[in-house]
Amino acid sequence: xxxxxxxxxSPPPSDQRDAVIEELRKGAQLADCLRQQLELIPELGRxxxxxxxxxxxxxxxxxxxxxxxxxxxxxxxxxxxxxxxAYAAGASGSGGGTGxxxxxxxxxxxxxxxxxxxxxxxxxxxxxxxxxxNDGFHWRKYGEKKILNAVFPRSYYxxxxxxxxxxxxxxxxxxxxxSDPPVFMVxxxxxxxxxxxxxxxxxxxxxxxxxxxxxxxxxxxxxSPSSAAGVWRLKKxxxxxxxxxxxxxxxxxxxxxxxxxxxxxxxxEMEMEMxxxxxHHSGGGT
DNA sequence: GAAATTTGACCATT
DNA sequence: AATGGTCAAATTTC
Numbered sequence: 001x002x003x004x005x006x007x008x009x010s011p012p013p014s015d016q017r018d019a020v021i022e023e024l025r026k027g028a029q030l031a032d033c034l035r036q037q038l039e040l041i042p043e044l045g046r047x048x049x050x051x052x053x054x055x056x057x058x059x060x061x062x063x064x065x066x067x068x069x070x071x072x073x074x075x076x077x078x079x080x081x082x083x084x085x086a087y088a089a090g091a092s093g094s095g096g097g098t099g100x101x102x103x104x105x106x107x108x109x110x111x112x113x114x115x116x117x118x119x120x121x122x123x124x125x126x127x128x129x130x131x132x133x134n135d136g137f138h139w140r141k142y143g144e145k146k147i148l149n150a151v152f153p154r155s156y157y158x159x160x161x162x163x164x165x166x167x168x169x170x171x172x173x174x175x176x177x178x179s180d181p182p183v184f185m186v187x188x189x190x191x192x193x194x195x196x197x198x199x200x201x202x203x204x205x206x207x208x209x210x211x212x213x214x215x216x217x218x219x220x221x222x223x224s225p226s227s228a229a230g231v232w233r234l235k236k237x238x239x240x241x242x243x244x245x246x247x248x249x250x251x252x253x254x255x256x257x258x259x260x261x262x263x264x265x266x267x268x269e270m271e272m273e274m275x276x277x278x279x280h281h282s283g284g285g286t
Numbered sequence: 287g288a289a290a291t292t293t294g295a296c297c298a299t300t
Numbered sequence: 301a302a303t304g305g306t307c308a309a310a311t312t313t314c
Contacts, residue, residue, distance in 0.1 A: 141291060143306060156305070172305095 024061045031058040125188040132173045132184040137192060139171055150174065159194055167194035 031054050038050045138160035146153045152175035159167040168190040176183045 140289095142308095144292075145304065145306095148303065154304085158306095 024064050028058050028061040031061065127186045127188070128176070128183055129186055130181045130183055132171075132186045135171075135186075137169070147174065151178075152176075159192060161194040165194040167192055169194070 035054045035058070038054060041050060139157035140160045140162070141155060141157050143156035144153050145156070154172055154174040157171040157173065159165075159169040161167050162169070169192040170189040172185075172187040172189070174185045174187075176185050
């Protein structure tokens with residue numbers, strides 16, 4: 001909803017932008033180191049909560065770097081530098097080489113012109129990320145399509161509450177390459193309206209705890225067992241004997257282990273409010 | 287049994 | 301006509 005005057009912002013010089021990207025990448029690497037250190041925490045509760053937080057930090061950093069790279073792609077596209085665009089789109093050439101590069105560029109351009117049923121321009125946001133599943137929303141897959149000149153199929157998700165709350169948010173996820181970890185192009189279409197509905201009215205049929213009532217949970221732990229991008233990383237790191245970026249604990253478990261878990265800022269505020277309310281009454285029920 | 291995913295068919299757009 | 305996006309029945313998983 002909030003229309004940021006992004007288009008009015010002049011791009012930083014590319015040197016500076018590259019430096020920022022570099023710093024963000026370093027931050028992500030450091031977060032990874034930190035994660036390894038956190039593995040050593042003996043207490044399961046603290047460890048898993050800390051791991052989850054580090055994972056979020058890492059995701060935020062990688063996403064930010066990707067966004068900057070996307071911007072670079074836009075600017076360099078307009079100034080005729082397809083090489084940079086291909087780089088920004090994650091086309092590292094590892095995917096089989098059957099014209100994936102061209103596909104990535106063409107697709108990116110096309111996504112900018114996506115339209116709704118009435119021909120109106122839809123709000124589109126494209127992000128390159130290694131963790132397409134880790135955006136805190138509940139998505140439901142409704143299709144998958146092999147895309148021309150693309151090595152990997154594109155997956156189509158809609159908000160898990162698109163029915164209940166008429167939330168128009170959709171998300172297209174397409175793996176860009178086969179690197180380790182793989183990079184995914186995530187195209188977000190429309191904003192979530194469901195998230196603004198949750199604080200107002202609890203879902204009547206939901207179980208009584210607030211974490212499930214608010215749907216912005218990382219429930220990709222139970223996502224598709226075969227091809228959903230969300231599980232890719234889990235499976236892979238499991239194979240490698242590593243511990244997991246997004247641990248396979250449920251949101252509730254994490255929430256009970258620690259008070260610092262996977263809440264969106266909005267949820268976090270609510271939780272805090274709830275807690276202060278309860279501490280006001282502190283044991284004085286009715 | 288319910289819920290989520292898969293997958294081929296169908297539809298709209300270019 | 302080709303391609304991308306969505307639907308919906310079948311299948312799978314919990």
